[in-house]
Structure formats: structure tokens, C-alpha cells
Amino acid sequence: MEKDQDKILNEVTQGEYKYGFVTDIENESIAKGLNEDVVRLISQKKNEPEFMLESRLKAFRYWQTMKMPEWAHLKIPEINYQDIIYYSAPKQKVTLESMDDVDPDLKATFDKLGIPLDEQKMMSGVAVDAVMDSVSVKTTFKESLAELGIIFCSFSEAVQEHPDLVKKYMGSVVPYTDNYFAALNSAVFSDGSFCFIPKGVRCPMELSTYFRINAANTGQFERTLIVAEDDAYVSYLEGCTAPQRDENQLHAAIVEIVAAKNAEVKYSTVQNWYPGDKNGKGGIYNFVTKRGKCAGNNSKISWTQVETGSAVTWKYPSCILLGDNSVGEFYSVAVTNNHQQADTGSKMIHIGKNTKSIIVSKGISAGVSQNSYRGLVKVVKNATNARNFSQCDSLLLGDKCGAHTFPYIEVDNKDAVVEHEATTSKIGEDQIFYCNQRGIKTEDAIGLIVNGYAKEVLNKLPMEFAVEAQKLLAISLEGSVG
């Protein structure tokens, strides 16, 4: 039976990447390489105000003084930052008036991805901002959202139309000095999404961004900024795919969230960048800095992520719990297969009083992949009554993969209650035997068990996403799990 199981696991872990197509769209891109002129050029192309250029240059100069971090449990071949195109945009004719003006090829791409870009799909109730090769292509539902005072648009548009807001909040959670990739992104980011929920407004629909890398040799550097004012609520989704290519592509993004008093922001990600082929060739290097600031009292930020793609993932969605009674949540399923490597986890910094956080991380490793959880829970001296619970489980599907856990816990306050637990195991033979005994095939049993294992996290996803995530989990791991 053991052999049988291995075979099935093998099949299960050989799933193909179905988003690997390339769309033939004319691109406008600049030459490879990175220097101050490139930074100026990007800023100029985007017709940005002076303060943006300045902040880009500051970030770029700072980045030049930095070295790529090496502490993560990842083996990354040296990245030649001069061999990357830092700006590539699908060529568009003038400004878009309606959906009909969108390049049909482009539309076809998003249709293929199953993204409800089309206004006809109003019923699905998701407002989408689609970003292709770092440029926002089309934002839907903008008008109906605007009636409520919600601003949901591409980052470049926000820079043009709401420079004050951008100036106020950009870099307030992730400053350009934060880390190597944050500095790089702050210097060269081309677009992204901007979302502003005014005081007391509960966003009536899920907001969503789809990121797609299309052009070859380009890096994608997008930036998302979400601001929820007092008593506001928003649920935000992010999805990503990329074509199948032999060379590695770089993706370095920043997501910043600010939640004011009583505000709540829910951020869900289904990350499905191209993970490379079975031999570890190609795939996206995914370096993301995601951080939320619970600035006001009683605010709440919740991160949910399903990570199945990317050759290398380096990502630690974090919460700074500044306001009293604020809550931070992190739910993650990270799947690595073949030669994928992931080093992901969360940071919870408790600063306000009575702050609470929860971390649930489920790692699944297969093939010869390496999957690490790395996290920090920090309770500063004045954070009385802080509470944290972390659970990090790893499931191993194969004898050549690795699962690692590196939690850091730093407590400076006696009232804090911090708990961390982690387990690592493989699918129990007894569990499979039990299923077999009930007439469930081994293949289905593995599917059941993996899904059950990840359920706790998948349940946190919004409905529309949960279905997709479950399917994704199935594709990443197998031909038939799910």
C-alpha cells in the first residue's frame, strides 16, 4: 500500500500550471537596467508630481547602499538587477471610456483567467482593479463605489487625483528604509491599487486586484495602499498569475494598510505566480513586504493568504497593533512543490493595551521543496494584557522535501500571554487506512486530509475566493485532490 500511496502522491504532485499562457500584446517598455535615469524615466512616464520623484530617488539612493538579505532559509541564485526591465506597459490607445475600449486581446487574457472584468458580471459583486505588467488596466465599479465616497483606483490615478492622500499615507507603514526589496519597490514601482474607505463607510462589495506579469524579462513592482478611516470596513482580495517562462522573473511588491479607530480591513491573497517547472527552471521570485497598522483603538486587520505559486517566496504579512484593543490576524496556507522554496510567516507587534493576535500557518511541502515558517511575536513593555496564539503546522508529502519553523517570541510585559505551538508530520497511515476501510480511495483520502488540514485557513477566505483557493490547492498538489 505504501507504494501505491507514493505513486498517487507522485501523480498528485505533478499538476501542471494552467495559467502559463502568454498574451501577445504590444508592450511599451524601457531598456533593461537600473539607474537614477531609469527612476526618473518611470516617474516621467507616469507624469508624477515632484514629491513622488523625490521619494523615488531617495529610496533608490538608499537601496544602492543596501545588500540583499541572506537570513532567510532560501537558496536564491544571484539576481542581476541590471538585467531586468523596470517598466513595461501594455500599449493602449488613449484613455478608456468604457469596457469596449479595452484591447480585445487584453480582455481575452482576463477572461481566460476568469476575472470578472466585464461590467456584465455585475452580479458577481466584486470590484476589480486588474494590473498587467505593473500597470493598472481597468478598474470596475469605480462609479458606484465613488457614490459612497470610496476611492478605488490604480495607484497612478491616485497620485494624479488624490496626491494629498498618497502623500500622507504612502510609506507610513512600510518606509523605504524598511528592507532591501521595499527600497527597490519604492524606487521603481510602476503601479498598483489604491483604496480609501471614508469614515463610517462599510464597503458593500469585495474589492479585488488581479496581478498578471505578461512581458518577458520584466520585473513587476506594484504597490497597494489601503486606508480605512474611523468605523470603516473593507474586504480586499488579491490574485496573481504569470506566464510560463524559462527564466526567473522578479516580483517585489509592497502592501500597506492603515486602519483607524474601529476600522476593519480584511486582506486575502491567492498567490499563484508561475512556480517554475518540475526541474526548478523558471518561476517568479516573489519578495513582498506586507504590513498593516492598526493605528486606532479597536481596529482590526486580518491577513489571509493561500500561497501556491512562485519559485521563491519571501513574504511576512505583519500587523503593528498600535491602538488599544486592536486585533491582528494571520491565516496562511503555503504549498510548495517540486523545487519551490517558501520562507513566509507573520509578525505581530503588540504596542497598544489589550491587543490580540492570532497566527495560523499551515505549510504543505512536496517534491524537493523547502517550506519555512518564520514569525515574530513581540510584546513591548507598555502593552498590557496582550494576547497571542500561534499555531504553525507542517505537512510533509514526500521524503525529499523540508519543513521548517523559526518563530521568535519577545515578551517585555508580565501580563502578556503568548503561546506558540508547531507540529510537523506526514499524513498518518492510520488516517488513510481509516478512509480506505470506509471505501474511500487512497487518492481521495489524501485529498480529503489535505483539504481538512487547510480548512481552518480556507474558511477565512471570502466565498468567491475560497472556491478558487480550494481548486488551486488541488492543482498545485496533484491532478485530483480537492
Next chain:
Amino acid sequence: MSLEEVKVEPKQKFLDIYQEHINDIKNGSPDYINEIREKAIKQFEILGIPDKKDENYKYTDLNNEFDNGYKMYLSPKNIKFEVNDIFTCDVPDLNTKVILLLNGWYYDRENLIHELPGGAIIGSFQAAAKRYPELVKKHFANYAKMDKEGLVAMNTAFSQDGVFFYVPKGVVIEKPIQIINILMDEEEGFTQHRNLFILEDNSEASIVVCDHTLSRPNFLTNSVSEIFVGKNADLKYSRMQNEHNGSKQVSNLYLHQERDSRVNANTISLHGGLIRNNVHVMLGGEGCENTTTGLYLTDKGQHIDNYMYMDHAYPNCTSNQLFKGVLDDFATGAFSGKVLVRKDAQKTQAFQSNNNILLTDDADIKTKPQLEIYADDVKCSHGATVGQLDLDALFYMRTRGIPKKEAKLLLMSAFAYDVIKTIQVPALQERIQDLVDKRLRGELSRCNSCQMHCC
């Protein structure tokens, strides 16, 4: 002063001392040891003394601690003391063979080597290195690897004496061996002793190590113990650290286990200004069992850092780690434990747990339990908690008429008992329970420079 200079300074000082006193240091050691010394000093030159930039020393910066003018003991110093005076270390109902180390040197200069029944040997490391070169050569510097740890390299370069203990095949040593490290001098001193314990196949022994300071001045210790546990051998190893607040110690324990061997190791840290315990366990054969536990009770400005590395290199091994601590006043603590399961170490079971109680807002704890797993058929878990005494339990006891202070002590004592109960020598277990209770009541710290009048 630039940061670089701060880092270089103490290291350079020790390199200079080494060159200056090279004859004193080498004197008395056989050539094969002196050859290793030369390699070690080169390695030390590369690695230096770890500071906060070293991930493993993130929470304990040793560079500053080694930056002092402490005297090094390059030859044994003859200080007489009444052996009977010392012993608070005396364990009632436990008949032990007592070995004394004074400032890192074997105390009994007249009888450097003792032969025990069954062919076992205990004595001075320096003397044993000369008398039993084959035995020592086979194991010395074999487990305490110098390639990553600057302090191990430093100890290997400087250390001259310590305890040597050898148990031949199949021999069972009934009487526990008690090694007492005494620090006593009128001036500040820095000692680096080196222990080597060899348990051959099918042998059995228990070792109790106690650390004590008997005089006021500040002391610094950088010790290395290497323990080889042969096939199917059984070792019980307990260590009690009870030094005054002016003492700092780094203790490096390297344990190598062969197949089917069993080791139970406990470290009870009652007192000490700064304690850093590095425990490296290599499960170097199938079917090994290891239980490593630690208890730390700190107050005032004490700092304790336990570092644990459990290396599962072979299949079917089991390891258990339990570290618990109570931190009072403005004491600081850190725990870092790593379980490494190598590629083919299937059927591994590894468990690790770290629990901490903070009694004040000024105390702090950093904990970092880690798992690194490269095999799939394993059961591994770790857990870490930081919390306070259970308020409900306190309230319950008070409703039963137990005073608050007493109730707190009861809870702390119960918390500590989880570790104490893993000590496998019953008489020692009782004694340590007693000491821990005293410590929690604050009675041990009243005379914090000296233990002589405590009992």
C-alpha cells in the same frame, strides 16, 4: 570608537595573551593536544567572540563580557579551604564520589588519577591526556567542533585542565560522580576548563556537576564538556548552577550518542549573573533516546540564555526537550532551541517545549524554538508559552485560606516540578526540589555571594 574596534579589541587581547604565555599554556599538555591548540587559536582568530550580530547570540552579547582584565589561571593555584565548609552541595542520602575543580584546575594535586572498580578512571584531564593518550586522542575535540563556535575554539586553545572520566565497556558505576566547580580568589578571574567524559558501550553512569562561587570577586567561565556515550550506554547528567551575581559563565556541552544509547541531562540554574548554556546533542546512531531539560530561576539583573541544538542524524531516535523558567525583578532570559532532522532520519520523534513565567513588567523573555526538518516520516512538535501565574488557581487557594504569598509559591513550585521530576536520581531530585523551593522563597539569594551558611 567605531563598532569594528569594539569587536576586535577583546579578541586581539586574548590572541596576545596566547602568544605571550604560549609556553605556560602548552606546558604540561602532550604534543597532540598542543597541535590542536594551534589550529584552535587560528580558528578563534577567524571567529572571535560572538556578539549580537551572530544570530545564535542575538539576545546575549558576549563581546562586552569578555572585555575585561580578569586574570587567567595558567597554572594551578594552591588555595586551601576546608572541604567540610563548602557543602551545601552535599546531597543527603546520596553517596557520591566527589571531584573538585578549583578555578578550572583539578584540586587534588597529589592524586591526579583515580582508578575506580571495573577499570573506570576519573581524574585530572591534563594528567589523563598524558597517561592515556590513545583514549583521549580518540575523542578530544571530536565533538566540540570549532568551525562555528568561537568560544569553543578559544577554550580549545587555552584550556589546560578539567575532569576526565572514563567508563569501560559494560561497566556500571553505581555511585554518582559529583564534580564541583569552585571559583574562589581574591581577585577577578577567568577560567576555561575542559571536561571529557567517555562512556563505552553498554556502560552506565551518573554525573552531577555543581558550579559554585566561594568568594566575592567577579568571575568569568568559558567551559567545554565533551561527552561520548557508546552503544547502548546510559548516562544521567545533572548540572546545578549556583554562582553569585557577579559571575558570568558560558558553558558548552557537546554530547555524542551512539546507537541505542540513553541520556538524561538536566540543567538547573538557580543563580548566576549571566549564564549562557550551549547544549549540542548529536544523535549519532539509530534508536537513541535523549531527554534534555532545564529550569531557570532568575531575579535582580540576572540574565540567562539557554541554547539547545538537537541533531537527529539517524532514524528511529527520540528526543524530548523541556525548558521552564521564572523571571523576577528585572531579570532577562532567552531560549533558543533547534531540532534538526536530517534527510534520512525517518521515524524521528522530537518534542520541544519552553514555558516562561514573568513575575514583573521589567523582566523580559525572548524565546525562539525552531524546527528544521528534511525527512517526512517524523513526529515533531514544539511549543513555547509566556504567561503569568494562573489567577483562578490563586483565587481558589486563597478561598481555601492559603495566604497569597504561599499560594504563589505553591504554583511556582508546581511549575518547576515538571522539570525537577525528570531528574532520574531520586535523592538528587529531592535535594533539588528543596533547593528550588528555597530559591523561590528568596532564601538562597539572601547571601548571594556565598552559599556557606544557607543550610
